[in-house]
Amino acid sequence: MAVPNTQLADWLSRTGWSNGALARQVRTKAAELKHPHVTPDTSSVRRWLEGQAPRPPVPEILADLFSAHFSFRVTTYDLGFETESAADRALVYNRSFAATVEAVADLGRSDVDRRKFLAGSTFAAAAGAGPAFDWLLGTMDQDPQPDRRVRLEDVSAVKNMFGAFQQMDIFQGGGSGRLALAAYMNEHVYPLLRRSYDEDVHQALAEAAAEQTYLLGWMAYDNGEHGTAQRYLIQSLRLAQESKNPALGAHVLAGMADQATLLGKPDEGLRLAQAGRQGLSRTPESAACLADLWALEGRALAKLEDKAAARHAVAESERAFARVAPGNEDEPEWARFIDPAYLNGEHAHTFQDIGDSAQAETYARLSIDHARAQRRARRGAMSQAALAVSHLQRRDLEAAHAAGVRTLNLTRQVQSSRAVEAVQNIKRQLTPFGRHPLVADFNERARDLLAA
Template structure:
């Protein structure tokens, strides 16, 4: 006897509450699928939505993307149960679980190709961007201090220094070669070496806090490299863990640094309101005031970018001015502030300023700032960053109608991408080809040649 499907009334009710048709639901679903890298789901149509409403169960990946799509439509988080679907176990980042256990679990997922692929292709979750209440932040370090060690061995200040040295190495590598280069080794070191330290007894409370801070910075770096490879859901989990470890270390500046990265990610993905919430959190509770001038400038300019993405022009321009003042006050000695901000200087400030101006519609100002960034950056040490910035500059020049200038800039970007393994670099090449598409068959030899180079390079940049 054929199995009778039960109509999914919960799913139908949620779609009605949003006010979407099935065709509109499918269109929004495809946007989230594209954002998540789930290429096989970008062909979902009204027919698929209809089948799911009639009771057909989507595959776990499709269910996750559908849940996120509808959460965005309602502007609040939904569980799979609330839309009448089976929970496939894709938990959102958790602020309350044991940090060491979470680190081990995330590390294990990354090292298991099947589980990693499932997490990497899950949708970036706007619903997961909510932050804990004040009481959680107030007691995080005390809770961690009271946590019992799981072995009899001890952790010393030398161990903490070793972790920080490794973070500095991997951070410099990411700036030069891209997030995909060496990422497996980074995660393995955190999962094995650093997790073992966290299970040991620290010889003093300052050492324990230093260890948790160093671990939080490395978790952030795992998130940042995942962000650079466009694995946004994985990045979310690592960023959340990094913030939790920073709170347990009572290191507000580090927490602000990571919240700034989360705001950057949200702005990149087009979630301006959520970006503002995260960027605002990055400057609250001593996170901004306890940081050095260079780090304050970094946190501040991303705050400006988030405000611009949310349409808050006056506030964004004021935040830009504060960031410029902060960087002007920074000590030129790289050792004066934590190594995590070694990359941030005039070139980086100019690049983020350009993104802010682009969001505000000031293409002339954006082009000037991207040019300033290109001209002031040390290209050998920051090859990945330099190549991506050239891509952004070319895009702005094309939008201004300066095609010849854009083609020249994009050619330089492709030259700079040799040896780069970065999802963001790949995305700039994809956008480059989209901008060139109207000129491919219209006799523009320079555009056609550049497009051919771009197509060839796409197989090697990520």
């Protein structure tokens, strides 16, 4: 039995329109938009109020009608329509900034409410290619958007929150605090995008929103929610273009490349990383971001079994990072995590994938030392896992077991599906060693963690 749509009823009552008046306006608007098959009547409106969901494009037409009446944006979500259009819309890199604002706002609200259509959304294998191309075009030709007025102080308050949430992700994992960040964005950041501001504030606000929308995507990615993550990253890329900050857009493409490679699409990961480097060449570059893009290009190339190119990418990553000031002090805040603990860990996995266990061990140990000094459990866990696998590649089961146990202990300290997947990978790599007591011990230690 359908549940009455009280949200639609509330908005309709606030207009003073009758059911018939709303039906007539929908018909008129549909005709303007060349949807001749959309011909609702009074009975149609009654069924919508009783809980029947109208077929597209009716929800969007209704949202436009209510928005025009109230002189502010009313979304399909506000009207109580839980269709898949919000999740699908977040996969689109829209040239309209207003449409981007609505897409990311709908996505954030759906994320906090854990709507089934979003929680169950999947990673779309080729969805990043179009946005990457559109972003590159956008960095070459960006017309200023006339808009309204918000204070720079509002933007500063948003940017000040970014560091706190990024630290939460780095030290506690993407599963810790992501919904709190989503709620903060819904209540304090996305509403600002609908208000008025001058052009300088417009760019600064778009940049701040892009940074935090990226962080939402990264946290979802780390928590294994890849469909949600992809949608946040695509919308972050569009916001980054609006901010006219190519380095930030390149950073978002790095995240998209990382995700694509992790999900078994290294060819797309390679294209996204290369698009990021190309975009970065049009700006006073962030050396840390360039180092990250080269590192992720190396990860993709290793998966594609291009060993020489993967080694070259690692060398270029190290060359770029050599230009970074100590402590990343000259880098934007979003680039602060790109440091020796992170980069050496990525390089360890690259060499592991091309079968160079000695180099993999060297880089893994460098990453582990830096991660331990910073108390970064997630990065430490992933690098300990790389160390364990490098030992297994050389048939050193005892050393691998010790590194595997350290991986388990660190993984228990964070909420990160990537760290858990690293444990699962060790378990898989131990399979050829059969029923050896050390294998049985590791599997027993890992049982509770993997079950959870």
